[in-house]
Amino acid sequence: MRISQFKNDQARDRYRTAYERTLAELWPGQRTALDVPTTFGTTRVYRTGPPSGEPIVLLPGSGGNALMWHRYVDELARHRPVIAVDAIGEPGASVQTTPIRDGRDGAAWLDELLAALEVPAAHVVGCSYGGWLALSHQIHHPGRTASLTLVDPAGFADLGLRFYAWLIAGGLASVAPRRVRPRLARLVGNSAILESELMGLMRAAMGFRRELPVPPVFPDEELRRLHVPALFLLGARSAIHDSREVADRLGRLAPSARVEIVPDAGHALPTDRPDLVTDRILQATGR
Template sequence: MRISQFKNDQARDRFQAAYERTLAQLWPGERTALDLPTAFGTTRVYRTGPQHGEPIVLLPGSGGNALMWHRYIDTLARRRPVIAVDTVGEPGASVQSAPIGDGRDGAAWLDELLAALDVTDAQVVGCSYGGWLALNHQIHHPGRVASLTLLDPAGFAGFGPRFYAWLIAGGLAAAAPRPLRPRLARLVGNSTVLEGELMGLMRASMGFRRALPVPPVFSDEELRRLSVPALFLLGARSALHDSREVADRIGGLVPSARVEVVPGAGHALPTDRPDLVADRILHAVGR
């Protein structure tokens, strides 16, 4: 089994320079960077906000890192401690040293990370792949998480042609001249195209070879094991799955869950409806 890594030193150096530049641009406020060891590699996290209280732990989507949450940090950190994570195996400041082969491995990594942070009542927010990791953690290692907020999480449908077409169209739109991007973002239904700094960081990550598992669909038995309060926010126009079908399935299997299908939003929910998402996160953690 492989691990995620840069293809050579030049690719790593180019990405690290872009990462530090983007971090300074998008997150200019105070933060504490921590590099925490786990069995799967060293994980970079950023802490900000109050010193005390149950933290909000932010897990990015596939191909992303802590910087995807830049527009949320100030709003959330005014009310709670915030821990933004560079997931091991994704392009960021974390360094993977052992393979993550499946959801159990991903859950074990997250449990080790929360233990290293001395977190026992985390309010975990996971986007897409990060939502899949958060769900696996709760299924396999319950006890450290007080609540889940899941933004169009993976694990409820296979990655079909529609999703890959959405990804490719978004990538092409992001490479277009800046004046054309707003129109193209609407056309392809992917508002991340408008995140110019993050799109530049994504281009700098092209020399990164990602080797994380493709999320399989959760079984009914797995979902029935969820017991903590969980808010599922699903984009009505998600390219990943049929959100109404997912909502019905969750409603029938997870009594502790609340599901909201967000009109006018797609899989890029955090950039499609940032104000709504921030409000729902704070409501879920009790403000």
């Protein structure tokens, strides 16, 4: 298997320039950057907030990095330490050296990262692909997760035509003139395209080859092993699954989990309803 990496040095340098500019624009406040070695490569994280307490660990969706949480960090850091992660294998400041073949490898990477950061118990928040990683970690490495908040997580349906059509439509809409993007965002159901700075960063990532596994559907026996406090926030109009079916399945297999289907929201739930997502994260962490 191959590893995620830039196509060449020029692509890497272009992206890093765009990344540093976007970081300075979107996250101008105080932060500490750490590069943490793991078996799978060096992982960049940003720490902010109080020096002690169980931290909130933020995992991005596919193709994203720590900067996708820029509008959340200040509010969350008023209550708890925050660790925002450039997930290994995604475009960002992390550098992958070993393939991640499946959910077990992804879980092992996250467990190594938390151990290296000396985090015995974390409130893990994962969006989409990051939600799949967070849940995989809790299933395969129980004991280090204090709570889970999973924002329209992957791993509950095969990614079909509907998802790829949503993805392509969003990509095309993101390069349209800025004045028409709000209308296009409503049309394609993807408010993330209104994050102009992050869309620019994603365009800079065109020179990045992402080599990570497609999330398989969690089998029943794994979901039955979910025993930590877990909140599933599902967009009613999600492009990756039928949210009602997911809620019903979790009700049967993981009765301790809480599920909230958010009306008038889709897979881009963090940009559709940022205030609601922030509030639910803080509720789940016992603020």
